[in-house]
Amino acid sequence: MQTTVSPKQENKQPKSFWTKPWFVVVLLVVLLGGGFIAFRVLASMNQSPTSLNDKTQLVESKSLDIKIKASGSVVPIETVNLSPKQAGKLVELLVEQGARVNQGQVIARMDNANLIPQLYQAQASAAASEANLAKLRNGNRPEDIAAAQARVESARGRVESARSRLALTNMKTSRFRGLQTEGAISSDRFDEVLTDDRSAQADLLTAQANLAEATRLLEETRNGSRVEDIAQAEAQLAQAIAGIRVIEVQIEDTIIRAPFAGIITQKYANAGAFVTPTTTASATNSSTSTSIVAIANGLEIIAKVPEVDISQIKIGQEVEIIADAFPSEVFKGKVRLIAPEAIIEQNVTSFQVRVTLETGKDKLQSGMNTDLRFIGQRINSALVVPTVAIVTQEGQTGLLIADEKGKSKFQPVTIGTTVDNQTQILSGAKVGDRVFVKLPETKTTP
Template sequence: MAEHCLTTPVTEAASPEPALAGAGSKRRRWPPWWVWLLGLLGLLGLVPIVGPRVGLLPPPGREAAGSNLNALTQPVEAADLTVRVQGRGSVVAVTTVNLSPKTAGRLEALYVDQGDTVAAGQVLARMEAGTLEAELAQRRAQLAQTEAEYDRVVAGSRPEAIRRAESQVASAQSQLALAVSQRDRFRDLAAQGAISQNELDQYETEARNAEARLNEAQQQLAETASGSRPEEIEAAAAAVAAAQAQVEIIQTQLGEATIRAPFDGVVTQTYATVGAIVTPTTSASATASATSSSILALSSGLEVDVEVSEASIGQVAVGQTVEIVADAFPQETFQGRVKRIAPEALIENNVTVFQVAVDLQTGLDRLRSGMTVEATFIGETVAAALLVPTVAIATENGQLGVRVADAAGNPVFRPVTVGVT
């Protein structure tokens, strides 16, 4: 029989009195069905009070019949009372994701099925990647080319290049000597008036050009002999880095074409079939709308989400023991502990409730995500609580109380403060 705990005394100072469960202005026998009804009502709840006997509040205008006093009263009992808060909820996965590729493509292979247990890093599916593989080969060839150029620049000029530069210097020197000789000879002729000034100017120009060619050849020889300049080496190194980055980009895209499990878990759903086009818009999404473009859903761990009424949430705390009974296994009780309490209430059908997450301690091998459960939160125990049936609690002038019998056997209302239920 459920009971209530009261914290205000309801006894008379002189002597204990029975509290009436009901009385009329005329004496009559209660029919047998009322006795059964009283028992059934008692099953509805027990309440802690202080006092010897309490009873049902009689209707207005009725008085208790002395001969029925014992039949209409219930003795107050002292017992340890454990607070229990009821809630209803469902089993849910602790972590759930819908897996999709990062780039749109065709599903080439699917290696798992619904219900399979997988490990973190395990290959679950693979996207077609023929185009990426061809592009990777091209990028690797470009990388090899830039690396060869870098090696050439760093190594400097080869001996044959130096010999070519030396030969060009020697040729320029010969050309300069010839041009100077012709210029000097034609200067003498011009002084004698044998040639015009215009003809002499042509040989003067040729001598200057030959001297410039010699200077250029000598500078080229010096650069060839000294090796590559620092800026040339830096430019070659930058080209190698750019080519390497292109290779890594393609390698990353190829890696993303292989779908791996992000954590240990169970495949709860498979959405795509081999050959289907899958888009990247919902990669790693946990929303139901993501399923149309996902490959599969993966979940890990189980917990219970329970809705607790606003009136009872104050008796629930993190770490509290919870007894769980699933509709699928009504004869079994699973154990859990309160994991977290939602900081914000929800309003469902005009009822304010709080979401409470319960960490499962047992039943992980039996319970399944989506199962409906009843949860009982085990609260503190009130030692030696005084208990009366909930139906014995009445209200008079806005106050809660019980009716007890005075010395004359008449019902007297006594205000009480109700404790835990």
């Protein structure tokens, strides 16, 4: 018998849970949540060691070369601004900027037209002094003696003539005195006779003096020149020669020469300019408006080393040099000089240290900025960690050290020297400790 199911009976059958939307949504949430948790657990198990290695590094024992850092600049070993000793007109300039010159090479010439006539005059004066000295040294010729003798005889004749005249005037004076007493002549006439007598006496005295002088000169002519006269003539000649030398030096000073071999770094004047001497002829920066040119020789580094590091700098110490213009190259040098006196700039005390270049002379140029690393003593078996691993907690310096579970623990340490990106650990850590170089995600254990 066939059973017929009515529509009313079909509606009374139980419905499945799969047909309910809310049940499907809940089931999907449960399944997805469980899968995500399982994935996180597996990922944590697989990536935990790798993640720890990325964030940590081991404490190592290695040799550490101490390096003292400082800044510096490239400067010439020798530099000088050339200027004339006396103000004047520059008539000739023989070099250009960048030219290489040798020691003693003529660089420029100043006007010396006013000195040439002075030189000729001094030379003529010296020639006259030399001739006079030769005459005194050679003595008098027979002709000179004969001339002196003739002058004596002439003087003697004038004396005799003066005596004869005086005798006549004496007799006339005596005779006219009697006539004047008798009143035969006037007083004026007697005064004329008396004046004539006195004139004759004066002429006799003059003639006698001339005779004495002529006689003395005759004796000197016969005996030759005196030692005093020769000495005086020698002094006059020496003075004349010195005058020549003074003018020659002045002329030589108008020729500007290179004091040493080097390069013309600056040119300050051209031919025709009026140039004056300068008191700053030698300067570090080689710049002055009164100079003709600036010349420099060689290159070295002047570094400014902080006061706290100067005790570690020694003469001959090796230096690594990095110029801003060549950041990828390391040049070599050695300490040549340590300044005995500190300089203070903006309340910072430092010492100038001069470094001789061993490499890079063909690349570095004056004025370039450089960073220097002075190579100090080597520390053997030093415990080192990356500098970024050093942290501070509650005022203490230390390291974040990973324990067996990978959690970080703060460990106070004593640090030493820092070289490049590594820092020496004096106490508080040991070789093999794993220190965090990146901040850990887990909470740090104190």
